[in-house]
Amino acid sequence: MPPLLGGEGRGGGHAVIRLGYPCENLTLKASTNHTLRLASLTEERVRAKVTENLTDLERILRWNALRGFYLFRIGQHLVPFASHPAFPYDWEKVHGAELRRLGSLAKALGQRLSFHPGQYVNPGSPDPQVVERSLAELRYSARALSLLGAEEGVLVLHLGGVYGDPERSLWRFVDNLRGEREVLRYLALENDERLWPAEEVLRAAEALGVAVVVDSLHHALNPGRLSLEEALGLAFPTWRGRPKVHLASQDPAKRPGAHAYRVAEEDFERLLRALPGPADVMVEAKGKEQGIGKKALLREGLWV
Numbered sequence: 001m002p003p004l005l006g007g008e009g010r011g012g013g014h015a016v017i018r019l020g021y022p023c024e025n026l027t028l029k030a031s032t033n034h035t036l037r038l039a040s041l042t043e044e045r046v047r048a049k050v051t052e053n054l055t056d057l058e059r060i061l062r063w064n065a066l067r068g069f070y071l072f073r074i075g076q077h078l079v080p081f082a083s084h085p086a087f088p089y090d091w092e093k094v095h096g097a098e099l100r101r102l103g104s105l106a107k108a109l110g111q112r113l114s115f116h117p118g119q120y121v122n123p124g125s126p127d128p129q130v131v132e133r134s135l136a137e138l139r140y141s142a143r144a145l146s147l148l149g150a151e152e153g154v155l156v157l158h159l160g161g162v163y164g165d166p167e168r169s170l171w172r173f174v175d176n177l178r179g180e181r182e183v184l185r186y187l188a189l190e191n192d193e194r195l196w197p198a199e200e201v202l203r204a205a206e207a208l209g210v211a212v213v214v215d216s217l218h219h220a221l222n223p224g225r226l227s228l229e230e231a232l233g234l235a236f237p238t239w240r241g242r243p244k245v246h247l248a249s250q251d252p253a254k255r256p257g258a259h260a261y262r263v264a265e266e267d268f269e270r271l272l273r274a275l276p277g278p279a280d281v282m283v284e285a286k287g288k289e290q291g292i293g294k295k296a297l298l299r300e301g302l303w304v
Contacts, residue, residue, distance in 0.1 A: 016278040018242075020064075020071020021288045022116070028063055030056035033075025041081055043088040050091070053078050054098055058105065065109035069289065071244075071280050072106075073114045073156075076137075078144060083136035096147050103148030112280060114154040114244075115141040122160035124173030131176050135183075142182040152241055155186035156213050159196045159204060170200065174207045188213045188244065191231075193257035197224025198231035202238070211238040215246035216271050217284075221256050228274040236276055247271050248284040261287040 024031035034052045036045055057074065064072060079091045106113055123134045138155065145153035162169045177183065188211040191198040198214055205212045212235040219228055226234070236243045249260040249267045263285050271281070285291025 017272075017275070018070035018112075018280045019292060020069055020073065020112070020280065020282050021292065022073035022282065022284060023075040024056075024288055025060045025063060026288050026290055028056075028059055030059045030063075031075060032057045032060070033077045035077035035080040038081060038084070038086070041084070041086055041088060046080055046088060047094070049080050050078070050095055054095070054102060057102055061102070061106050061109055061111050064111060067289075070110055071112045071114070071282055073116055073282060074144070076115060076117055076141070079140070082144075083133070083140040092143060092147065099144065099147040100149060103150060107149065107151075112152045112154075112242075113145065113148060113150045114156060114282070115145065116156040117141060119158065119160070121157065123176040124160045124169045126163055126169075126172065135176070135180065138177075138180065138183045138187075142180075142186050145186050146182060150186075153186050154188050154211075154213075154244055155183065156188050156190050156244075158190055158192050159201060162195050166195070166200070170204050171207075174204055177208055184208060184210055187211075190215055190246065191218050191222065193218040193221040195222075197222050197226070198235065199224045199226055202234055205238055211235075211240070211243070213244050213246055215248070215284075216267065216274075217246075217248040217250060217257065217259070220250075228270070229276070232274050233276050236279075242278060242280050244280045244282065245271070245275075246282050246284055251286075259284050259286050260291075261285060262291040 023033050032053045034049045036049055053075065060072060079095065081087050082091050117137050121134045121137045123131055123138070125131055125134065138157070141155050145155065159170065159173055187208070189201045189205045190213040191201045198212065198219060201212055214231050214235045216228060219231055232245065247263060247267065249262070249264040250256065251258040251260040263283055283292045
């Protein structure tokens with residue numbers, strides 16, 4: 001397994017990092033996000049998609065371990081529509097044994113697993129129906145991590161909308177999650193590029209006793225009053241284990257916050273200089289494993 005080594009970044013901070021990417025592997029043509037339409041939600045079709053996702057998850061985990069990748073974000077559709085009221089069978093009972101097996105494999109291979117529900121998951125919404133659907137999706141994600149035995153598993157979530165009153169929205173978000181014990185076990189809150197800078201996310205995370213994921217691209221677009229170094233310095237102590245951060249580059253042809261196919265070398269270097277200590281870096285590039293540039297890491301002595 002190619003090691004990731006520690007080194008002294010130009011800012012003087014010890015910057016031991018581990019790398020990963022989300023949802024699919026383009027080299028293998030493998031994805032953990034195979035899904036179907038709600039209108040096609042039959043047990044036979046769902047089971048086929050889950051089998052496809054779990055088979056590809058094993059392929060990706062084994063490939064990662066041979067090539068020095070230590071993090072993988074599982075696609076939200078691992079079990080398509082698992083949180084929907086119309087889901088046709090007991091997915092935990094049917095797929096639990098295979099999830100436990102793959103979780104044991106991930107642990108043996110040194111792979112850290114995560115989920116990241118999309119923007120439609122918004123427990124801070126003023127609409128009770130949106131809140132209930134959001135909590136159902138978070139419960140599914142947390143249950144999957146528990147079945148996988150993911151001791152270092154992470155469930156990343158944005159704070160969602162502000163609905164004309166950021167303060168009330170923040171506390172509604174907090175109040176709606178307070179009793180979700182299994183969700184809170186894995187939950188980590190992430191800053192976004194428009195509404196919630198890291199300093200506000202830190203407030204919500206402190207209230208819930210959960211960690212903060214700083215996304216470098218989102219921070220560049222919506223820094224609030226903190227530098228990247230300051231945001232990371234405040235976020236790292238919120239982690240009980242190894243801190244996790246997100247790295248991406250802006251696609252110049254798309255809206256602010258859209259991810260480029262590859263991470264720019266200067267963005268990698270900027271993060272390396274800002275890190276206050278060891279970290280797990282989820283690289284959110286459209287090119288997945290192919291979008292992780294290694295020049296900066298080679299120069300810093302962090303990738304062999």
